Amino acid sequence: MISFELTQSQVMARDMVRELAKKELRQRARGCDEESRCPDDLLEKSWALGLVSAGIPEAQGGAGAAAEQTTSALVLEELGYGCASLGAMVMAPMLFVRPLLDFGTDSQKQIYLPLFTGNRYHAATLALHEPNFGFDPAKLRTTAERHGDHFVLRGEKHLVPMGDRSSHFLVIARGQEPGVRQLQAFIVPRDARGLHVHAEPERTIGFQAMPWGRLSLDDLHAPLDWRLGGDQGIDGRRLLASLRVGGAALCVGLARAVTEMAVAYAKERVAFGQAIAKKQAIAFMIADMYTEVESMRWLVWKAASELERGVDATRSSVLAQDYVARKTMKIADDGIQVFGGHGFIRDYPLELWFRNARLLTTHEGPVAV
Amino acid sequence: MxxxxxxxxxxxxxxxxxxxxxxxxxxxxxxxxxxxxxxxxxxxxxxxxxxxxxxxxxxxxxxxxxxxxxxxxxxxxxxxDTVPLRFQRTALGNAALMAAGTPEQKARWGKTMLAMAITEPGCGSDSKAIKTTARLQGDHWVLDGEKIFVTTGIRAEGVVVWATTDAHAGRAGIKSFVVMKGTPGFEITRKEKKLGIRASDTAAISLSQCKIPRDHLLGGDESIPKQGSGGFRGVMKTFNMTRPGVAAGGIGKARASLDFATEALAQEGVTIDWECGRNARSATCARLIQMEADTEAATLATLRAAWLADVKQENNLEASISKSKGGEVSRSVPQGCIEILGALGTSRQYLLEKWLRDGRITDIYEGTGQIQRLIIARTIFGYSSAELS
Incomplete structure (x- = not known):
């Protein structure tokens, strides 16, 4: 039955994160970006809300709540509304936890999930992206070759969220054949022999506060029990869908914030004796921004709800990713236009949101629902 | 949930x-x-x-x-298609009746098929510029004017006519009147010839000294002394449900076009590989996915507007959002499908060209896309229609 109704606990989670987003993320966004600084205290403060541990079973020390993807999408929208870059840092551990919940063997869950139930922010992440133009998850270059009692991993990974401090990397490698169904994932501890974490962080147009990691896997020997899901492996389609929806959910929040800024500015800015909001050329642009924020949200919800029901969300997540990426970029771009010259000046927020939008809409992630 | x-x-x-x-x-x-x-x-x-x-x-x-x-x-x-299996016995005028009529009027005309006549040769979206007049003469109203683009005006039994009772009062002076066919002075002057939706009849009407009983004023005499635009707003409320409905009609044309194009391309060996990376899609696949996403967005926006009505929440803004999105895909998707199919897509041996023509009205009637943007903008800025016109 078709319903857009949120559960009570979803409303509570959303409102709680909205507060954090307004009071903390939004206030810190500019400073962290300018200084390319990861705000550790903010990560600790956010961690205390239990956003990651909530969905971890009680047996492993979590709150044992259902790790609903729709709730996750609501949370990510609010974080994106605060600041997409900082929001992604807050939720980065889910890049490791979600696949573990989805595909991990009992013993893998037993070993790794408790890492995330303590009082301190614990960084672990996903290493998917590779440094080649036209990156395609269906045609990864990182390989995992089986040699008796271990796999040998070879390849290069970049744009790894929280790469500078993650204790574990979930390294995604291609299978025997190309294609997302063949993808494999390996839990690689930071101190594994053959793993080289480059010291110099990667710098990007947006998400400048994010410590992106760059990894080289140089004949890395991975014991069989590092392979996520054991012999079963993982469902690459589900993993990628979760990333698409996560990134899209952050985008909705980003686009909503830009629209809100444009509304306020257009009502205040006077040109030719009148608020520019009273001119159709501006008013219609902002009406479209608002319309698209509303519309893109439902695509995200639909894809998230399919993941939650456990059905194949490939189609719905591809549609959400495609639509949300196009519209978010347009909104961020039009946001600058509404602000005119001020949109170009770093004293105003727009250019930061535009840069963040450009990174976010091209990355496969950098968060998962 | x-x-x-x-x-x-x-x-x-x-x-x-x-x-x-x-x-x-x-x-x-x-x-x-x-x-x-x-x-x-x-x-x-x-x-x-x-x-x-x-x-x-x-x-x-x-x-x-x-x-x-x-x-x-x-x-x-x-x-x-536009041709229904059976024509409903109600039309847009019935929606106005249900929104603005008195209980007696609802009982009296509830089963009468009523069209709605707003547009005139000189005004469309700007309905406060209506020139058709209604003058009270004793127990009768006398209507004079020209109405065009009256949907189902040919087959309807009566028409809800918008007319001004006071040309200087703007919106506040505009009232709606039920005029039954056969009333002296009421004449259907032509059936319009159109780009699309040709199975749907569209009438032009002339009202000349057309005399109707006083109680044919929708909402009754109560609606006259009201200050402001109460009566007008009442009828405008009609659109909160009809706009998503119109959007749905446009989405149907987009959906039909996409289904046709997808099937036709599959016969030529072109199918969407949903698992292919987004940077590795062919131009045709990228376009198909884009049109699928656009259509899905319009669909969900429309369901959202209707769902709000189901849970008894205000949906004026969302109705306009859905209409704006529905209007957009009814244009862009059939156009795009013809583009990716090439010249054969224009052939009248298929219905695709017809869906492009049929769908084109969606972004025009029940408020153009631009009118929807005005409504959306006014709502989010908190502006009146005078502040943002």
Whole structure:
């Protein structure tokens, strides 16, 4: 039955994160970006809300709540509304936890999930992206070759969220054949022999506060029990869908914030004796921004709800990713236009949101629902 | 709980609409080619199908809301064609009656098919510029003016006519009146010839010294002394549900076009590989996915607007959002499908070219896309119509 109704606990989670987003993320966004600084205290403060541990079973020390993807999408929208870059840092551990919940063997869950139930922010992440133009998850270059009692991993990974401090990397490698169904994932501890974490962080147009990691896997020997899901492996389609929806959910929040800024500015800015909001050329642009924020949200919800029901969300997540990426970029771009010259000046927020939008809409992630 | 699945009864009902749609498609070209013919009130096959309304009303409690389901039905019906299996006995004027009529008026005309006449040769969206006048003469109103683009005006039994009782009062002076066919001074001057939706009749009407009883004023005499634009707003409320409905009609054309294009391309060996990386898609696949996403967005925006009505929440803004999105895809998707199919896509041996023509009205009637943007902008800025015009 078709319903857009949120559960009570979803409303509570959303409102709680909205507060954090307004009071903390939004206030810190500019400073962290300018200084390319990861705000550790903010990560600790956010961690205390239990956003990651909530969905971890009680047996492993979590709150044992259902790790609903729709709730996750609501949370990510609010974080994106605060600041997409900082929001992604807050939720980065889910890049490791979600696949573990989805595909991990009992013993893998037993070993790794408790890492995330303590009082301190614990960084672990996903290493998917590779440094080649036209990156395609269906045609990864990182390989995992089986040699008796271990796999040998070879390849290069970049744009790894929280790469500078993650204790574990979930390294995604291609299978025997190309294609997302063949993808494999390996839990690689930071101190594994053959793993080289480059010291110099990667710098990007947006998400400048994010410590992106760059990894080289140089004949890395991975014991069989590092392979996520054991012999079963993982469902690459589900993993990628979760990333698409996560990134899209952050985008909705980003686009909503830009629209809100444009509304306020257009009502205040006077040109030719009148608020520019009273001119159709501006008013219609902002009406479209608002319309698209509303519309893109439902695509995200639909894809998230399919993941939650456990059905194949490939189609719905591809549609959400495609639509949300196009519209978010347009909104961020039009946001600058509404602000005119001020949109170009770093004293105003727009250019930061535009840069963040450009990174976010091209990355496969950098968060998962 | 957020849920986009269809219940079993939703699926049953939609399956029946699809079967009906496949029948109406068989008549689509016929009535498109013969615009002068008025399609019958029921197609020959109509009796084979159970009454859908009964099935809709018999659904279990707690199922998909009625308004939401109606949007899905609207999309599916439009996917079939403009020619309905059976014409409904109500039209847009009935929606105005239900929104603004007195209890007596609702009882009296509830089963009468009423069209709605707003547009005039000199005004469309700017309905406060209406020139048709209504003058009170004793126990009668006397109407004078010209009305065009009256949907179902040919087959309706009566028309809800918008006229001004006080040309200086702007919106506040505009009232709506029920004028029955056959009233002296009421004349249908022509049936319009159109780009599309040719099976739907569109009338032009002339009112000349057209005298109607005083109680034919919608809302009764009560609606006269009201200050401000109360009566006008009452009728405008009609659009909160009809706008998503119109959007659904446009989405149906987009959906039909996409389904056709997808199937046609599959026969040529071109299919969407959903698992292919987004930077590795062919131009055609990228375009198809984009159109699928656009259509899905418009659909969900429309369901959202209707769902708000189902849960008794304000949906004025969302109705305009849905209409804006529905209007957009009704234009861009059939156009895009013809583009990716190439010249054969323009052939009249297929219905695709017709869906482009049929869909084109969506972004115009019931408020153009620009009017929807005005409404959206006014709402989010908190501006009156005077502040943002």
């Amino acid at each position: 957020i849920d986009f699945t269809l219940s079993d009864s939703d699926k049953d009902i939609l399956e029946q609409v699809r079967r009906e749609a496949l029948v109406t498609r068989k008549y689509a070209r016929h009535y498109d080619d013969r615009e002068e013919e008025l399609p019958p009130m029921a197609l020959p096959e109509a009796s084979e199908f159970p009454n859908l309304l009964e099935r809709v009303l018999e659904r279990p409690a707690g199922d998909t809301g009625l308004a939401t389901l109606q949007m899905l039905l609207g999309i599916e019906r439009s996917w079939g």
